[in-house]
Amino acid sequence: xxxxxxxxxxxxxxxxxxxxxxxxxxxxxxxxxxxxxxxxxxxxxxxxxxxxxxxxxxxxxxxxxxxxxxxxxxxxxxxxxxxxxxxxxxxxxxxxxxxxxxxxxxxxxxxxxxxxxxxxxxxxxxxxxxxxxxxxxxxxxxxxxxxxxxxxxxxxxxxxxxxxxxxxxxxxxxxxxxxxxxxxxxxxxxxxxxxxxxxxxxxxxxxxxxxxxxxxxxxxxxxxxxxxxxxxxxxxxxxxxxxxxxxxxxxxxxxxxxxxxxxxxxxxxxxxxxxxxxxxxxxxxxxxxxxxxxxxxxxxxxxxxxxxxxxxx
Numbered sequence: 083x084x085x086x087x088x089x090x091x092x093x094x095x096x097x098x099x100x101x102x103x104x105x106x107x108x109x110x111x112x113x114x115x116x117x118x119x120x121x122x123x124x125x126x127x128x129x130x131x132x133x134x135x136x137x138x139x140x141x142x143x144x145x146x147x148x149x150x151x152x153x154x155x156x157x158x159x160x161x162x163x164x165x166x167x168x169x170x171x172x173x174x175x176x177x178x179x180x181x182x183x184x185x186x187x188x189x190x191x192x193x194x195x196x197x198x199x200x201x202x203x204x205x206x207x208x209x210x211x212x213x214x215x216x217x218x219x220x221x222x223x224x225x226x227x228x229x230x231x232x233x234x235x236x237x238x239x240x241x242x243x244x245x246x247x248x249x250x251x252x253x254x255x256x257x258x259x260x261x262x263x264x265x266x267x268x269x270x271x272x273x274x275x276x277x278x279x280x281x282x283x284x285x286x287x288x289x290x291x292x293x294x295x296x297x298x299x300x301x302x303x304x305x306x307x308x309x310x311x312x313x314x315x316x317x318x319x320x321x322x323x324x325x326x327x328x329x330x331x332x333x334x335x336x337x338x339x340x341x342x343x344x345x346x347x348x349x350x351x352x353x354x355x356x357x358x359x360x361x362x363x364x365x366x367x368x369x370x371x372x373x374x375x376x377x378x379x380x381x382x383x384x385x386x387x388x389x390x391x392x393x394x395x
Contacts, residue, residue, distance in 0.1 A: 125281045182235070240372070261318045
């Protein structure tokens with residue numbers, strides 16, 4: 083009886099609120115674990131204190147919205163309403179400039195929670211996960227708004243480029259270790275080596291198998307991108323790796339991964355994410371938009387939809 087009372091008390095107290103906030107951060111990398119979320123937050127703060135606070139506040143906002151709006155307690159407490167908010171908050175803070183960017187980032191985090199809830203309803207009948215689709219579309223729309231709305235000041239690094247003048251620069255020294263770690267860190271836009279290490283530690287905390295899959299996904303992406311002749315700098319920065327990491331985790335471990343072939347299917351999906359990433363980056367170049375995690379979404383949806391008909395995948 084005492085145990086039941088304590089559990090009931092914790093459900094509606096600050097403890098469950100904090101837990102849900104940290105889980106919203108960990109759910110970015112498809113993990114429901116408050117300690118993992120805390121470690122990831124520390125990793126982000128180590129790289130940038132302002133971005134770390136944006137990540138924390140974005141997760142906090144999603145939990146507040148979920149609770150005040152009467153959302154399903156299980157969904158809110160698992161952090162499933164908040165991971166898109168975390169990513170949207172970070173992405174907007176990094177890709178916008180000016181004093182308004184913090185306000186826009188947090189407002190975007192709030193809208194991302196609503197978008198996630200709407201997508202959950204739309205995808206329910208198809209029995210497919212929403213993944214990071216809401217954050218991607220929302221971020222693209224808000225970045226494009228900078229061309230019409232003065233309050234949105236785009237980061238100078240996002241410059242539209244004419245494909246006819248695009249040249250591939252293959253010079254540089256390959257660095258597998260940094261590429262591997264950055265491939266994991268870039269899930270949270272981190273290219274600081276030790277931030278990537280701490281994020282990996284957080285994944286391993288949630289399960290050694292998850293950590294192994296994250297490493298495999300990053301290594302596969304590095305080798306595939308290098309083998310296909312990608313530019314060395316993006317490879318070392320992990321820009322081909324983070325989508326592969328998420329895809330590997332999603333396909334091999336998280337969603338309907340019951341078949342003994344699931345790890346191999348995950349590897350195939352991770353390999354596929356590399357050319358898809360390259361294609362998306364090229365497609366978005368004239369708009370000056372980042373590809374974000376769209377290749378992860380497309381490759382994961384492809385495999386999960388195919389599993390509905392081919393269950394041994």
